[in-house]
């Protein structure tokens with residue numbers, strides 16, 4: 001058993017949220033019971049995840065996408081009321097870490113995605129150094145963008161949307177999980193021959209064709225499934241509590 005405060009200190013110590021400018025508060029977003037025996041991790045603090053955590057008799061939830069974001073109007077109505085009501089009624093602590101969870105060099109979303117894809121980072125790029133740049137961990141290359149897209153599809157079990165860049169082998173690969181299509185231009189500037197992220201917007205297809213750098217969108221959720229369980233499992237082990245990752249499927 002651990003206290004909710006010990007958990008907060010462990011997450012903060014590992015992820016160092018004070019180093020980031022973020023879109024919402026990192027750390028303990030909703031306070032629950034003082035003592036925690038079991039923590040559930042997931043990608044998003046959706047109602048489905050909260051209900052599954054209640055079913056698993058969890059005292060705490062650890063997520064990448066919490067409840068509160070800059071730009072919300074602050075009203076506790078509709079889905080927000082429902083999610084908060086469940087957390088408060090069951091006295092469950094909600095911990096959320098956004099950019100600090102993307103960035104952690106070993107346990108974060110980018111590092112854990114790289115592990116699944118067999119990539120090794122040797123550089124960072126983009127705003128707040130959130131973009132990772134590297135190559136295959138076996139030193140090899142992909143014959144062309146389609147081969148890389150097929151590899152990502154097989155590793156993640158999801159279809160990948162790929163806009164091919166210049167023909168030829170791909171060695172230098174940039175990646176940034178989630179909705180990081182805005183990092184494409186800094187990936188190009190950093191020397192990537194392909195860029196992998198979760199989502200694609202209209203401009204990136206043109207940048208890919210015009211700059212000769214492949215763009216791969218493999219799903220926001222699909223690219224961010226690995227950081228939260230890695231961090232929560234690590235801290236749970238450290239504090240001697242139970243941990244379980246609950247996947248709430250999301251086609252996005």
Ligand SMILES: [Zn+2]
Pocket residue numbers: 064065177178179220224
């Ligand atoms: Zn995200």
